[in-house]
Amino acid sequence: MVKDLSTTLCGVELDNPIIPASGTFGFGEEMSAVYDLDILGSISFKGTTREARFGNPTPRIAECSSGMINSVGLQNPGIDTVISRELPALRERFHKPIIANISGFSLDEYCECCAKIDKEEQVGIIEVNVSCPNVHNGGMAFGTSAESAAEVTRAVKAVTTKPVFIKLSPNVTDIVAIARACEEAGADGLTLINTMLGMRIDIARRRPVIANKMGGFSGRAIFPVAVRMVYQVAQACHIPIIGCGGVATAEDAVEMMMAGASAVQVGAENLRNPYACKEIIEALPQVMERLGIERLSDIIGCVK
Amino acid sequence: MQRVIFEIISNRALTEQVYEMCLAGDTSAITRPGQFVELSIEGLFLRRPISVCNFDEGRLTLVYKVVGKGTADMAAMQVGRKVDVLTGLGNGFNVEVECERALLVGGGVGVPPLYRLARELVARGHKVSVVLGFNTASEIFYEQEFRSLGVDVVVATADGSQGVKGFVTDAIRESGVEADYFYSCGPLPMLKALSQSVNIDGELSLEERMGCGFGICMGCSIQTDSGAKRVCKEGPVFKKEEILW
Numbered sequence: 001m002v003k004d005l006s007t008t009l010c011g012v013e014l015d016n017p018i019i020p021a022s023g024t025f026g027f028g029e030e031m032s033a034v035y036d037l038d039i040l041g042s043i044s045f046k047g048t049t050r051e052a053r054f055g056n057p058t059p060r061i062a063e064c065s066s067g068m069i070n071s072v073g074l075q076n077p078g079i080d081t082v083i084s085r086e087l088p089a090l091r092e093r094f095h096k097p098i099i100a101n102i103s104g105f106s107l108d109e110y111c112e113c114c115a116k117i118d119k120e121e122q123v124g125i126i127e128v129n130v131s132c133p134n135v136h137n138g139g140m141a142f143g144t145s146a147e148s149a150a151e152v153t154r155a156v157k158a159v160t161t162k163p164v165f166i167k168l169s170p171n172v173t174d175i176v177a178i179a180r181a182c183e184e185a186g187a188d189g190l191t192l193i194n195t196m197l198g199m200r201i202d203i204a205r206r207r208p209v210i211a212n213k214m215g216g217f218s219g220r221a222i223f224p225v226a227v228r229m230v231y232q233v234a235q236a237c238h239i240p241i242i243g244c245g246g247v248a249t250a251e252d253a254v255e256m257m258m259a260g261a262s263a264v265q266v267g268a269e270n271l272r273n274p275y276a277c278k279e280i281i282e283a284l285p286q287v288m289e290r291l292g293i294e295r296l297s298d299i300i301g302c303v304k
Numbered sequence: 305m306q307r308v309i310f311e312i313i314s315n316r317a318l319t320e321q322v323y324e325m326c327l328a329g330d331t332s333a334i335t336r337p338g339q340f341v342e343l344s345i346e347g348l349f350l351r352r353p354i355s356v357c358n359f360d361e362g363r364l365t366l367v368y369k370v371v372g373k374g375t376a377d378m379a380a381m382q383v384g385r386k387v388d389v390l391t392g393l394g395n396g397f398n399v400e401v402e403c404e405r406a407l408l409v410g411g412g413v414g415v416p417p418l419y420r421l422a423r424e425l426v427a428r429g430h431k432v433s434v435v436l437g438f439n440t441a442s443e444i445f446y447e448q449e450f451r452s453l454g455v456d457v458v459v460a461t462a463d464g465s466q467g468v469k470g471f472v473t474d475a476i477r478e479s480g481v482e483a484d485y486f487y488s489c490g491p492l493p494m495l496k497a498l499s500q501s502v503n504i505d506g507e508l509s510l511e512e513r514m515g516c517g518f519g520i521c522m523g524c525s526i527q528t529d530s531g532a533k534r535v536c537k538e539g540p541v542f543k544k545e546e547i548l549w
Contacts, residue, residue, distance in 0.1 A: 023521065023522075024516075024521060025520055026519065026520045026522075030518055030520050030537065034305065046522075054532050055522065055525065058512055058523075058524065058525070058526070059512070060513070060515070060522075060523045060524070061350070061521075061523040061524075063348060063349055063350050063373075064349065065349075066349060068349050068350055068515065070515060070521065070523060072521065072522045072523060072525075075522040075525055075532065268349075270516070270520065271350065271515045271520065271521050272344070272350055272516075274305070274307070274390070274516070274520075
């Protein structure tokens with residue numbers, strides 16, 4: 001029973017489609033003590049900005065039914081330290097092309113960070129998080145309008161040579177319109193979905209659980225929303241999709257690929273089960289056998 | 305960090321809200337007092353971090369307070385039940401500090417990790433004094449367990465119903481405890497008052513709401529004198545001077 005788990009994202013070949021999602025794997029240092037990172041398809045590293053950021057006040061985390069809310073606030077050491085310290089360390093632990101997750105609060109910031117990371121040999125794909133607020137536009141997230149998402153895409157594409165995936169926010173009325181706008185603006189691929197805006201209230205104290213009041217809802221609960229959005233976008237666009245949101249099992253990964261994803265990211269599940277990605281990769285051949293799948297890439301978008 | 309399936313061998317109430325759970329399983333990943341474990345609880349998404357009160361080869365003791373759904377579920381768990389636990393998390397207390405007389409200060413549910421610490425310090429031949437603070441007499445637990453280690457124990461209650469009336473800082477002053485190094489775990493206001501009232505070096509175990517518990521999510525970060533640190537990874541124990549109050 002030798003199954004072909006390989007998949008391709010814009011010419012970047014992955015041994016398997018399983019990728020830890022940005023923000024749920026750091027830069028791989030801690031997880032390299034848990035299992036051999038080379039079993040992974042790739043790694044999307046912690047969202048990186050131009051300057052170092054401490055992020056939001058605590059509490060940053062709230063428990064939810066079948067999920068969690070986080071409001072970490074893009075804590076990261078800044079692009080220069082990521083390049084000088086984190087990437088060389090990651091290179092020792094992971095020997096495949098990585099996905100560089102870049103965030104920004106202005107077009108300038110996106111461009112500066114992407115141009116820098118584009119020069120790093122170990123980076124296979126640049127993943128642009130457009131869920132950040134635009135400080136020059138009243139704090140409205142770039143990813144919540146087709147125009148501004150396209151604007152970021154065009155700006156980043158102009159300063160990079162590597163495949164650029166735009167990571168879309170689900171907190172929008174028409175995900176397809178935004179996905180199409182990114183495709184037309186030159187995006188090489190799309191990652192979806194980012195977290196959904198959520199909130200919990202401590203009813204004894206009559207105040208929000210999270211210091212920042214609201215945060216990103218993720219975990220198993222959002223899986224059906226992610227599958228739906230991946231499906232809708234796959235029907236409308238012709239660029240590869242990385243499916244993300246609530247994936248916890250090999251069956252979930254297969255479902256996400258049938259909806260149209262060429263690869264699959266695992267996010268919040270890593271926090272509750274540090275072995276999640278390993279277990280999914282190990283279970284995939286059996287699940288494929290049961291479903292009569294020889295080559296995993298054959299099922300990408302098979303549901304019409 | 306290690307994932308181990310433990311079996312509950314006892315789970316009893318020590319006070320109205322504080323419980324002691326003993327579990328059987330591999331404790332080899334736990335190397336220092338002050339480390340914590342994370343329990344997977346059915347029906348809850350995130351694991352629950354609980355400090356290690358004591359451990360021996362094959363046996364783990366957790367003392368926890370019911371503060372929400374996770375700990376309430378733990379209190380209802382029956383003997384014989386299997387629990388998925390991540391063990392050996394966090395840095396723990398440094399027992400290799402050179403000191404002659406150690407002062408251990410615990411407040412409420414911050415008391416448990418000091419039990420193992422006291423045991424190890426006693427085994428290393430240190431003179432150990434323990435000051436335990438509670439709100440009221442009915443909330444006191446583990447006083448006898450500490451006394452059984454042969455250490456000096458002073459209890460303080462905020463309402464004066466037992467021991468010294470007042471906070472742990474009052475008890476330290478009134479009892480005239482002398483020490484050249486301190487270890488503490490408890491609520492933040494207590495840790496702050498303690499740090500500012502004693503003029504000796506020491507270390508403090510902090511609590512923060514966590515996502516993962518092993519350093520990947522940045523959910524529990526704090527600012528320190530040397531930049532951002534994760535309570536779950538670089539902590540939960542920090543040197544007194546690292547904390548920015």
